[in-house]
Amino acid sequence: MSNFKEINFQPAGQFEETRFEKNHNVIFESSSEASKIVAKEIATLIITKSNEDKKCVLGLATGSSPIKVYEELVRLHKEEGLSFANVITFNLDEYWPMRPDNIQSYHYFMHEHLFNHVDILPENIHIPNGTIKQEEVYQYCVDYELKIKEAGGLDFQLLGIGRTGHIGFNEPGSHYNSSTRSITLDHITREDASSSFLGLDNVPRKAITMGISTIKKAKRVVLLAWGETKAKVVQRTIEGDITSKVPATYLQNHQNATFVIDKAAASELTRIKTPWLVTSCVWTEELKKKAIFWLSNKVKKPILKLTDKDYNDKGMASLLVEEGNAYELNIKIFNSLQKTITGWPGGKPNADDSKRPERKFPERKRIIIFSPHPDDDVISMGGTFDRLVEQGHEVHLAYQTSGNIAVSDEDALRFAEVSKVLSPGSERIGTIINFLRNKKTNEIDTLDVRKLKGEIRKAESLGATRYMGVSDENVHFLNLPFYETGRVKKDNLSKIDIDIMCSIIEEVKPHQIYAAGDLADPHGTHKVCLDALFEALALLKTETYMKDCWVWLYRGAWFEWQPHEIEMAVPMSPDQVVKKRHAIFYHQSQKDKVMFQGNDTREFWVRAEDRNRSTAEKYRKLGMADYAAVEAFKRHYF
Numbered sequence: 001m002s003n004f005k006e007i008n009f010q011p012a013g014q015f016e017e018t019r020f021e022k023n024h025n026v027i028f029e030s031s032s033e034a035s036k037i038v039a040k041e042i043a044t045l046i047i048t049k050s051n052e053d054k055k056c057v058l059g060l061a062t063g064s065s066p067i068k069v070y071e072e073l074v075r076l077h078k079e080e081g082l083s084f085a086n087v088i089t090f091n092l093d094e095y096w097p098m099r100p101d102n103i104q105s106y107h108y109f110m111h112e113h114l115f116n117h118v119d120i121l122p123e124n125i126h127i128p129n130g131t132i133k134q135e136e137v138y139q140y141c142v143d144y145e146l147k148i149k150e151a152g153g154l155d156f157q158l159l160g161i162g163r164t165g166h167i168g169f170n171e172p173g174s175h176y177n178s179s180t181r182s183i184t185l186d187h188i189t190r191e192d193a194s195s196s197f198l199g200l201d202n203v204p205r206k207a208i209t210m211g212i213s214t215i216k217k218a219k220r221v222v223l224l225a226w227g228e229t230k231a232k233v234v235q236r237t238i239e240g241d242i243t244s245k246v247p248a249t250y251l252q253n254h255q256n257a258t259f260v261i262d263k264a265a266a267s268e269l270t271r272i273k274t275p276w277l278v279t280s281c282v283w284t285e286e287l288k289k290k291a292i293f294w295l296s297n298k299v300k301k302p303i304l305k306l307t308d309k310d311y312n313d314k315g316m317a318s319l320l321v322e323e324g325n326a327y328e329l330n331i332k333i334f335n336s337l338q339k340t341i342t343g344w345p346g347g348k349p350n351a352d353d354s355k356r357p358e359r360k361f362p363e364r365k366r367i368i369i370f371s372p373h374p375d376d377d378v379i380s381m382g383g384t385f386d387r388l389v390e391q392g393h394e395v396h397l398a399y400q401t402s403g404n405i406a407v408s409d410e411d412a413l414r415f416a417e418v419s420k421v422l423s424p425g426s427e428r429i430g431t432i433i434n435f436l437r438n439k440k441t442n443e444i445d446t447l448d449v450r451k452l453k454g455e456i457r458k459a460e461s462l463g464a465t466r467y468m469g470v471s472d473e474n475v476h477f478l479n480l481p482f483y484e485t486g487r488v489k490k491d492n493l494s495k496i497d498i499d500i501m502c503s504i505i506e507e508v509k510p511h512q513i514y515a516a517g518d519l520a521d522p523h524g525t526h527k528v529c530l531d532a533l534f535e536a537l538a539l540l541k542t543e544t545y546m547k548d549c550w551v552w553l554y555r556g557a558w559f560e561w562q563p564h565e566i567e568m569a570v571p572m573s574p575d576q577v578v579k580k581r582h583a584i585f586y587h588q589s590q591k592d593k594v595m596f597q598g599n600d601t602r603e604f605w606v607r608a609e610d611r612n613r614s615t616a617e618k619y620r621k622l623g624m625a626d627y628a629a630v631e632a633f634k635r636h637y638f
């Protein structure tokens, strides 16, 4: 059997968090690294129990958070001989009503991600049954509890956390002593699930869930949380008081619970967000900026008006000790912020570029704008895109995925019916129309329907790029294969994806690359597209032409860089704001009733404008000029 390394967690109870934190937590650089360590802890437990000839009873969760843990457990089984023969599992929850063979069921999820790939005995798997009759649910839940007890209780419980603060499906209001039962899902939980159910109306209203007391009885609890969307609830859970409004806070009373979180999910914790308030800091340039922008916001004064007293009153005396006095420091930080602003994102010819974010040479740059979906380019950087074209650069667009799953069936049917008028005899179009008219809820589209949906998005992109003044031969549709599953769940990146990324970079030999550095889109596509770029850059970085290539990251429709992170800020005139809006309007399939709205009900163009206006406002409040809108970028060094 393999030799698992010591687990990297400090024991619960002896941790060094700040006075605000009421839960043991460990912050990791990435969710992949963290998931491997959690999987290792589970594997070690399974082996220890097996060596003692005992069963290992695991409480398991579904959702996006544990996927990589299961992936690693499967790898340990396949490559290192980890056996699940002594494992008994109890899943936290299941939608109700729900058939086990439905692809949205937790039953399906668990088999797809774990059970089908390991040697667990089928009779040792327990997942609440979503087909149980209403009048039998109560007794079923009592029996589920009994089964856990008979198995010897949970040795280990894996958890995710919902934006409502739920663990399992224990929604706000759940009682401390609750046991396995039927529960009505919170609206926010249903919204979060709506994209995998292809619409809110398809999400069940109820579920069967283990209770808080069931979870609390587990001997060990590990809660996973990844990404910025979880940052607020993680902060409330770890730093807030115990309350039924945030059921995960009940874990504060557990003797052996650890929150395993990534940097993004930890970003609202006091020691991460404002570390100078709770500990002595190593004052890096980025931290200085972060602290001073925070101070300016707190005391509502622009940077140049901050006084020694403001610094001292707000817990930043240590920075003054290091820097001397406020005035010098203010000027330094003010200048560095001002240097980020440029109306020449491709560099300004014939100008001193020492105080600008981009080089002036070569004057006419070759540029690739990578866009994960067919509309992220204009949503996230439409104004900058416009300037780059206007300023004479050779701009290429590379759409990484087809975005086909986000086109509604109604839209596709409309296009198919129009095509049928033009080619009345086409059997292919007839089959598409027939499929769409009779499509069952959640049925996976045929290849031809996916193709049609992809073509609709392609035509929209071309409409927008022509409007922005880019010729069609500079527009590249990469259709990365990892995306083409026809479902919300995508494949892992393969060599073919990376080869496609490499070949477009090799073909253009760009001086600038723009890409989505947005790690929090609902389905993770942006993150995968960014990983694909990073892998391509790693392969190509020794090429001579790459020495002259700078990479700028914009963020997608969900979050924006904060001022202390921004290295290039491109202001937009009111006219450019309108031009950008029109470019976004070309993406008609994503307007009005969007398939994957996420938890923000604003349309994409409204989100984009609000966001660009808000960045401009933040700059103004810090003491910069008053612009209508600003797009923001962070440089990536490779």
Ligand code: F6R
Pocket: 060, 061, 062, 063, 064, 065, 066, 092, 093, 106, 159, 160, 161, 162, 163, 166, 167, 168, 169
């Ligand atoms: C899943 C479950 C839920 C999820 C939570 C987070 O079995 O009980 O509590 O853990 O909703 O979901 P993800 O991981 O998808 O963000």
